[in-house]
Each structure stands twice: as structure tokens, then as C-alpha cells.
Amino acid sequence: MTDGASAEEAGPSDPETGRKDDEADRRSDGTDRRVERRSPDETFELLANEVRVEILRALGDDPRETLGFSELHDRVDIADSGNFNYHLDRLVGAFVRKVGDGSDGDADTGESGGGRDGAGYELTRAGQQIVGAMYAGTYTTDAAVEPISAGWDCLLCSGEMVVGYADERAHFWCSACDEGAKFSFPPGTVDQFDRDELPGAFARWYHHLMTRLFHGFCGVCAGRMDGEFVRLPGGTERNPETSLLQFTCQRCGTVASSAAETLATFHPVAQGFFAEHGFDVSARHPTQMWGELDACDVEILSEEPPRMEVRFGHDGEEVRAVVEPDATVGQVERRSRQD
Template sequence: MSDDAEDAFAAVADELRVRILRELWDADDPLAFSELRDRVDVADSGRFNYHLGELRGRFVEQRDEGYALRFAGRELVGALYSGVFTEEASVGPQAVEGDCPLCGSDLEAVYEDEQARVTCTSDDCGVHVVSVGIPPAFVDGREDDLATAIDGYVRTMARQFTAGFCSSCRGRTTGRLERDGEHGPRAVYECERCGNRFHGFVTTAVLDHTEVLSFYRDHGRDARDAPIWQMGWTTDAEMDGDEAVVAVALDGDELELKLDESLSVVGAERT
């Protein structure tokens, strides 16, 4: 961990500082010093002043109108509210519409240990069609239809990574084709800043590609109508030399996409 990151953790390793951040989060407008101190409800003005000072600059800023959260402060309180540090949640298993794309068995959706998964129920196969780490806030209010929530989240995350944004820190991500995965070539996106990784089927890289969207549209369909594991082509990719080939099939027509080592689409052909 960098010294900067250690300093940041040290700055919030105190219950009073967390209360200050939460009061600023809950307030609609910047708060004057005395108002903030009243809300945090601490009698010792010197102690309050000291801890507020430790948050200033990185997490809290002082404007003309009063104290307010900076971007890093909002992110931090958001993480606290997401339950990352406090909650445990588990939901499922729930039956999922559609079959395992590898063996045809039934699928189920589960959320536990901060992982959301769509998994094949066959003991012989047991493949995780989807497996992503998500904080507990993800399942809150979505307990009844975990599969739809997982599909939406994976698409959102894939869209961020393929556009070059890390879903954790917003740093720059780069894509890399991994040739020798257990189930064929894989897509890996990695954040250059925080090391966060997305690892999935190669087809993840083209779920939202304009060629795919227009191919669906030309067949009177929307590429988002079915969850990704039911689209019929999202687990298939083959290597052809240095390139991965993805074949999107609809109504007997096929769209063939070629991806280079950085997962950029370098060729598209309909047959």
C-alpha cells in the first residue's frame, strides 16, 4: 500500500471522524463549524477541532458557506453505507431461467460472502457462469430476483471496464486477451492504479459493441432482452492466430468479430 493510502486510512481510523463525515453526508448544505459540532454532539471543542483538522484537505473542505465533503469523503461514506465494513448478507440459491451454456443443466443464483454467482447445478460441471464480488448493498431490495440484478450489474461493470474505467477507483483500465483459460480464451481487464481486475468470457468485451447492438436491431431484437447467460453465444470464443474470434448467431445469421490482444475489435463480418 502506498504511503498516501496509509495516511488516508489513518485519517479516518477514529469513531469521531466517521461521525463528522456522516453528519456532513446527511446535511443538504455545507455546515458552519458550530452547527457541525452540535450535530456531531461533542462537548470538547478542542478535541472536535483537532479531528476535523485531520479530515480537512483530503476528505473535507472548508468553503465560504461552511464545511462540506470532498469527493473522497463522499466515496468513503458511500462505502460505509454500502455495508462493506459492517453487514453480512446471503440470498438464495434461487432457480434461474435458462440452462448451463456448457452442459445444459439447471442454473441457480446465490449471493454470499460478498460474491454474486450464477452457477451450474450439476456436480460434474458446476461452472460459475458469472461470479463477481459485490458489497451487501447490492442485494438490499433485490432479494426476489437475484438473477436480473446480477445480469444488470455484470453488464454495467463490463461497460465501465471496456470503456477504460475502473469500477472501484475510476482509474484507467487496460484489456488483455488471455489465451489459455479452462473454457477457451478469456478477457482480463486490469486497473493500472488500484489493481482491481475483471476476468470473464471474451464475449464480455463486445456485449455492448456497436456491431453487436446493430446486428440485434437488424433482427428486430434488443441485445439486453435476455440475461447474458441466455444469449446463446456469450461463452463461445476461439483463437485464430493471435486473435480471438466471437461468433454471434441470430436466426441463422452470424456476425463474426475478431479481437486483438488488447481486446479491441479489429474485424467484423456478417455471414
């Protein structure tokens, strides 16, 4: 088995699919649930000012900290408090949250500087993500890494597996048959690791992405991902094809893909099996572990609709996991292995 499908999150085909224009800015389904949406144009226009960016950076120095008006002003390089106040007010609601009113002690209003009206200020989740993107270099960094030996052989052709980085994507692939997987990786994080550490770092990030995909969440917008079993394994001996699952975000249209064997690897029962048999799942690409098992194979249960059982065997024990037509892992069984 090999993971010949890409685990990449391939962005939405239409940049506007993140917002459905026919929907109201505020909606309610008649219960206590309410969703409010702001205009993306107005929201991101708020970032087109260096003072506002510096305010976000100052609040992001310690995201757990609430700063009073005076202390926040001291951390931002702008002398005019009125001008500072204007830019801070513009951020409140979208990227900054105003906390407390000075009467109940909720805000940081003591020696740290207090606040206008005794209020404190902190980043909203959106603000934290913007600051995080600044650190990650998501919008500001370009990086490239020449191929590095990944340290294991291709399961399809026994060629050398290598890893590289370009165009904001890490890439595991076979130097002989070119099969492998591409996936997003923050460009600003590449220089956080020595060159020989990068294969492990990419593998851990792949684990992070696949875990999120397994639980049905989009890596771009955190929307709901629904899957489909697109292709069973097949092809020819000279040109084999892996199984293929495809996942589509119901909000932004992002498409991600994976082999069925990979999805089965990330089921909690399979993860426990690998860990208890001494395999570090989080720091290794799945194909690296599969090659070290006593047995690793599949059985096609149904061609239409596609349905397949994945089997992992090691040290007298095995896991059997059924991958369903909707690209979910259904029945999973861990038991003593019968040779």
C-alpha cells in the same frame, strides 16, 4: 457460446501495489498536470475516531449540500466546539473540503449557521466514497444467499442456471456442469431486494462492472486496465472450454477476466442491436440473451496471436465483432443477415 470465465475483480496480490514507493509524493510531468499522493497510513488513520466518522455521516446526509460550521456542529453529537473543530480540521484536505471564506457568498453562511471564518464544508470525492461504503456495508456487512433459479438453461449442457451469494461475490453457475461467472457485489445491498429480485439485481450489477471493464477502468481503484486474449474456445465435447480474456490493472494489480463473447456483447453497436430486438441488456446475464437469439456463434480468425469474430443474429439481422489480441473489440459490423 457460454461465459465460462469469471468477471470477478480479484484484488491485488500485494496490498501495497496501490502505491509505488519509489515515486515522489508530488509529481509533475512538466505540463499543467500534477498528481499528489498522501500516505495511506496517515489518511486512513483519520477514520479511527468516532467523532470524525460522525462528521462524515452528517455531511453525507445530502452530499450536494454545503454545511456551515455551526450547522455541522449541531448535527454531530459532541458538545465541546473546540474538540469538534480539532476533528473537523483533521478531515479537511483528505475527506472534507472547506469552501468559501464568507466574503463572496460561495459558502452556506446564512441562516443555516454560517461557518468558522464564514466557511462551508462538503465532502471530497474520497469522503463521498467512504460514506458510500458505510451505506453499502463494504467494510461492515456479511451476507449470504442460498442458490436461486436464474430462469434459464446453461448453453453448454442445458443444465439449470442458478445464482447465489457468498464471500462478497454474486455467482451465476450451472447446477450440472458448474460453469459460470463470479463477480463482486456490495454485501450491504443484498437486503435491498426481495429474494426473487436478486437474479435481476445481480445481472444489472454485472452489466455495470462489465461496462467499466469494457472502457478500461479498474473496479477496485479506477486505474487503467490492460487486457490480453489468453485462450480461444476449445476443449472437448464433454469438457468444453470458453474463450478467456484477462485484464490487469496497471496501478493496483487487480486481475479480472471475461469471455471474448461477453466483451463483444458490451460494445455499443451490439448493445443497440440487442435493445432494438427487445432484449433488456442491463437486467439479464449475457448467456441468457444468447440462448434466445436465432444464431450465436464464433469464428477463429487467428490462433497466434488469438483473434476471433463473434456473431449475434436475430430477426434477419446480425452483428459481427472482432475481438483482438489485446482484448479489445476492433472491427464491428451490423448488417442484414444472409442465411
